[in-house]
Amino acid sequence: MAEPKKELPVVIVLGRPSVLNFYGDQFSSKFRLLKPWESSLPLDQFISTHAQSVQAMFCTGTTCVTPSLLRQLPSLRVIVTTSAGLNHMDLDECRRLGISVANAGTVFSEDVADFAVGLLIDVLRKVSAANRFVKNGLWPLHGDYPLASKVGGRKVGIVGLGSIGLEVAKRLEAFGCIISYQSRKKKPVVYPFYPDVHELATKCDVLVICCALTDQTHHLINKEVLLALGKEGIIINIARGAIINEMELVQCLVQGEIAGAGLDVFENEPNVPEELLSLDNVVLSQHVAFLTEDSFRDLYELMSGNLEAFFLKKPLLSPVFDD
Amino acid sequence: MAEPKKELPVVIVLGRPSVLNFYGDQFSSKFRLLKPWESSLPLDQFISTHAQSVQAMFCTGTTCVTPSLLRQLPSLRVIVTTSAGLNHMDLDECRRLGISVANAGTVFSEDVADFAVGLLIDVLRKVSAANRFVKNGLWPLHGDYPLASKVGGRKVGIVGLGSIGLEVAKRLEAFGCIISYQSRKKKPVVYPFYPDVHELATKCDVLVICCALTDQTHHLINKEVLLALGKEGIIINIARGAIINEMELVQCLVQGEIAGAGLDVFENEPNVPEELLSLDNVVLSQHVAFLTEDSFRDLYELMSGNLEAFFLKKPLLSPVFDD
Numbered sequence: 001m002a003e004p005k006k007e008l009p010v011v012i013v014l015g016r017p018s019v020l021n022f023y024g025d026q027f028s029s030k031f032r033l034l035k036p037w038e039s040s041l042p043l044d045q046f047i048s049t050h051a052q053s054v055q056a057m058f059c060t061g062t063t064c065v066t067p068s069l070l071r072q073l074p075s076l077r078v079i080v081t082t083s084a085g086l087n088h089m090d091l092d093e094c095r096r097l098g099i100s101v102a103n104a105g106t107v108f109s110e111d112v113a114d115f116a117v118g119l120l121i122d123v124l125r126k127v128s129a130a131n132r133f134v135k136n137g138l139w140p141l142h143g144d145y146p147l148a149s150k151v152g153g154r155k156v157g158i159v160g161l162g163s164i165g166l167e168v169a170k171r172l173e174a175f176g177c178i179i180s181y182q183s184r185k186k187k188p189v190v191y192p193f194y195p196d197v198h199e200l201a202t203k204c205d206v207l208v209i210c211c212a213l214t215d216q217t218h219h220l221i222n223k224e225v226l227l228a229l230g231k232e233g234i235i236i237n238i239a240r241g242a243i244i245n246e247m248e249l250v251q252c253l254v255q256g257e258i259a260g261a262g263l264d265v266f267e268n269e270p271n272v273p274e275e276l277l278s279l280d281n282v283v284l285s286q287h288v289a290f291l292t293e294d295s296f297r298d299l300y301e302l303m304s305g306n307l308e309a310f311f312l313k314k315p316l317l318s319p320v321f322d323d
Numbered sequence: 324m325a326e327p328k329k330e331l332p333v334v335i336v337l338g339r340p341s342v343l344n345f346y347g348d349q350f351s352s353k354f355r356l357l358k359p360w361e362s363s364l365p366l367d368q369f370i371s372t373h374a375q376s377v378q379a380m381f382c383t384g385t386t387c388v389t390p391s392l393l394r395q396l397p398s399l400r401v402i403v404t405t406s407a408g409l410n411h412m413d414l415d416e417c418r419r420l421g422i423s424v425a426n427a428g429t430v431f432s433e434d435v436a437d438f439a440v441g442l443l444i445d446v447l448r449k450v451s452a453a454n455r456f457v458k459n460g461l462w463p464l465h466g467d468y469p470l471a472s473k474v475g476g477r478k479v480g481i482v483g484l485g486s487i488g489l490e491v492a493k494r495l496e497a498f499g500c501i502i503s504y505q506s507r508k509k510k511p512v513v514y515p516f517y518p519d520v521h522e523l524a525t526k527c528d529v530l531v532i533c534c535a536l537t538d539q540t541h542h543l544i545n546k547e548v549l550l551a552l553g554k555e556g557i558i559i560n561i562a563r564g565a566i567i568n569e570m571e572l573v574q575c576l577v578q579g580e581i582a583g584a585g586l587d588v589f590e591n592e593p594n595v596p597e598e599l600l601s602l603d604n605v606v607l608s609q610h611v612a613f614l615t616e617d618s619f620r621d622l623y624e625l626m627s628g629n630l631e632a633f634f635l636k637k638p639l640l641s642p643v644f645d646d
Contacts, residue, residue: 021467111448114474114498118450121441125434125615128451130608135600139593139609144344150617151437174497175437270462277458285453286462292448294473 008032009311012051012073015060017082018291023300030304033058047072056080056307062269065089070097077323078310080303084108084164084290085240086320087213098323102306105318106163107298108290113167115289116208116238119262120156120172122283123234124149129280149232152176157204159197159220160211160239161187168208180204183211197221201228206236213240223248226258233258238289241266250275253282264289331355332634335374335396338383340405341614346623353627356381370395379403379630385592388412393420401633403626407431407487407613408563409643410536418644425629428641429486430621431613436490438612439531439561442585443479443495445606446557447472452603472555475499480527482520482543483534483562484510491531503527506534520544524551529559536563546571549581556581561612564589573598576605587612 012034013020020027027033034054036046053075059065061083067090070076078100081089086103094101122128125148133139156172158165158181169179169191180192182200187193194200197220201207207229211217221235221244229235235258237244246267252258253276260281266272269287276282305317316322335357336343343350350356357377359369376398382388384406390413393399399422404412407427417424445451448471456462479495481488481504492502492514503515505523510516517523520543524530530552534540544558544567552558558581560567569590575581576599583604589595592610599605628640639645 018467022470110475110499111473114444115448115450117498118441118444118448121437122445122450122454125438125441126611127438127441127445127606127608128454130611131445131451131606132455134595134607134609137600139595143593144341145609145611145614147345147614147616147619148611150434150615152433153617171494171497174494175440176433270466272457272462277460283450283454284457285450286457286468288449288453288468288471291468291470292473293470294476296470 009056009307010034010054011056011058011307012036012047012054013058015063017058017060017303019082019296019299019303022296023304026300027304031056031307044072056310058082058303058307061085061088063088065094067093070094070099078102078307078316080306080310082299082303084112085212087240087242091320095321095323100310100316100322101320102316102318102322103320104290104299105302107302107318108295109163109167111292111295112164112238112289113171115264115285116164116168116210116236116262117171119236119238119264119283119285120206120208120234121151123236123260123262123281124151124154126280128283132280153178154206155180155204156206156208157181157194157200158191159200159207159209159243160217161189161191162210162212164238165208165210168210177206184216198225198228201225201233204229205232206234209235209237209239209243211239211243213243217243219243219245221245221249223252226252229258231257231259234260234262236262238264241269246273253279332379332630333357333377334379334381334630335359335370335377336381338386340381340383340626342405342619342622342626345619346627349623350627354379354630367395379633381405381626381630384408384411386411388417390416393417393422401425401630401639403629403633405622405626408535410563410565414643423633423639423645424643425639425641425645426643427613427622428625430625430641431618432486432490434615434618435487435561435612436494438587438608439487439491439533439559439585440494442559442561442587442606442608443529443531443557444474446559446583446585446604447474447477449603451606476501477529478503478527479529479531480504480517480523481514482523482530482532482566483540484512484514485533485535487561488531488533491533500529507539521548521551524548524556527552528555529557532558532560532562532566534562534566536566540566542566542568544568544572546575549575552581554580554582558584558586560584561587564592569596576602 011031055077057079080102084104156177161181161183182197262283264285334354378400380402401423403425479500484504484506505520573596585606587608
């Protein structure tokens with residue numbers, strides 16, 4: 001090797017990014033990764049022992065980047081997170097301390113949109129339920145099963161028309177769905193815009209949640225919105241669990257106040273409300289909408305590219321803000 | 324009622340169409356339906372007792388319309404089938420006997436295409452597998468799961484570019500898939516055309532089977548085609564089971580010669596090869612790709628419209644041929 005390993009730039013890794021399971025060797029050839037999970041020290045002690053001089057952090061969407069964590073890392077200058085969402089980070093405090101932040105940008109947008117559409121087809125057309133029916137050997141025994149709902153013609157409201165929401169809209173248009181959206185502000189698109197999510201729900205058969213989790217969107221989808229969506233209504237969530245009031249969603253599903261749901265994210269992951277596990281009209285997944293071989297390769301390139309750019313004093317590739 | 328029921332035109336119903344479960348009253352208000360399954364007589368005797376004068380038959384895609392059945396119904400002049408496929412009928416014999424035939428036309432094309440895309444997303448993105456994982460309570464116990472494959476960029480070969488195939492292509496283009504097709508003859512479309520299915524398989528990651536079952540397409544997809552598709556290859560079948568050599572498909576799936584399958588149809592329905600039931604990379608459904616509330620309403624209107632047209636001596640609405 002041209003450079004001895006000890007001269008590689010040092011990066012502290014928090015939250016154990018799963019991209020390291022696939023591209024760990026490539027990362028390690030470029031950076032000296034400080035991995036608390038490989039140490040016998042408790043996390044706080046690991047940080048205080050190793051990380052006084054650490055300038056770069058690599059973390060995931062489940063790493064709580066709090067003021068107290070930032071105080072433990074006084075030399076920190078950049079945080080690169082594997083997530084698109086930033087709700088796990090105190091961005092104001094990062095900005096105040098002059099710490100640059102880079103995220104996954106739009107690396108996952110297409111994959112997440114694909115998964116959202118997959119969940120919607122699954123709920124409307126009962127694909128997982130059919131698979132379960134056949135795999136349990138029930139087909140030769142029962143001839144009758146409930147009719148499914150057509151995808152085309154469904155009025156789909158997209159909550160948050162960012163890069164994911166736009167990809168969802170593009171796909172569902174090809175199925176003949178009728179798209180409208182809610183967003184903080186009107187976008188330069190032809191789809192009807194509703195500033196109020198309750199009004200969007202009133203006009204739609206399906207809501208696809210694609211917005212970021214912020215103070216403003218926390219529990220944005222509550223019982224009133226779900227009741228406005230109505231008994232034929234379907235909710236798809238591939239954004240963040242806490243955008244929906246999960247307790248009220250569970251109530252509405254159990255009581256038949258809405259028709260079904262496809263949920264990749266939950267308020268208290270990996271815990272999923274018990275009541276949902278037995279519902280045939282609910283399709284659940286383990287926060288994997290972003291998880292493909294292709295997006296992980298792209299993620300590896302973007303994450304290592306951001307870290308390399310930082311150490312070379314070049315502009316970050318996917319800055320949230322870059323000091 | 325304006326007309327007494329006995330004067331309604333008589334229709335013999337074979338194969339117990341499931342559209343009668345939903346629109347039975349509407350059919351019965353227009354036609355006197357002869358239903359063998361409500362009789363204590365054996366089928367042959369029911370036909371010979373009631374049906375010497377019957378001019379119209381209403382049947383399903385599982386009703387074998389053979390020369391011997393047609394001989395039992397000497398007055399038959401029209402057959403209306405709830406299926407789009409016609410492989411269950413001896414069309415030459417119908418034509419020879421001057422019996423007109425109407426089918427479901429393109430009523431199901433959009434729904435079947437939606438389901439095909441749903442199966443493909445499910446297999447690539449492991450939706451049903453994820454649903455099973457979460458519903459079995461495994462998420463809190465296991466953090467790692469295999470990466471899925473991106474939908475976009477996949478080279479998808481459509482076998483049979485009729486109305487269903489075209490709808491599949493339109494949808495998958497919106498996901499960024501690269502479409503090509505095999506068909507009896509070249510169509511006026513921009514997608515690359517391969518007259519030979521083996522060559523199509525060589526060029527593609529995914530085959531979506533959308534053709535009719537005929538003598539020419541029986542076992543069209545055999546081991547050679549599957550091996551040409553390769554270890555990353557995926558098969559989706561929403562057409563007819565016997566277009567694939569099912570035994571060879573099962574072998575290829577079990578031995579990992581292809582990567583996965585989404586199958587709505589089988590050679591010996593409702594029986595599904597035992598080996599497929601436990602495979603995580605195979606998504607199965609019970610021949611329901613066409614089955615939605617919307618398509619059943621359309622089907623009711625088309626089927627009753629064809630029968631009405633026949634009795635009024637008007638042209639059939641969806642003739643296969645109309646004498």
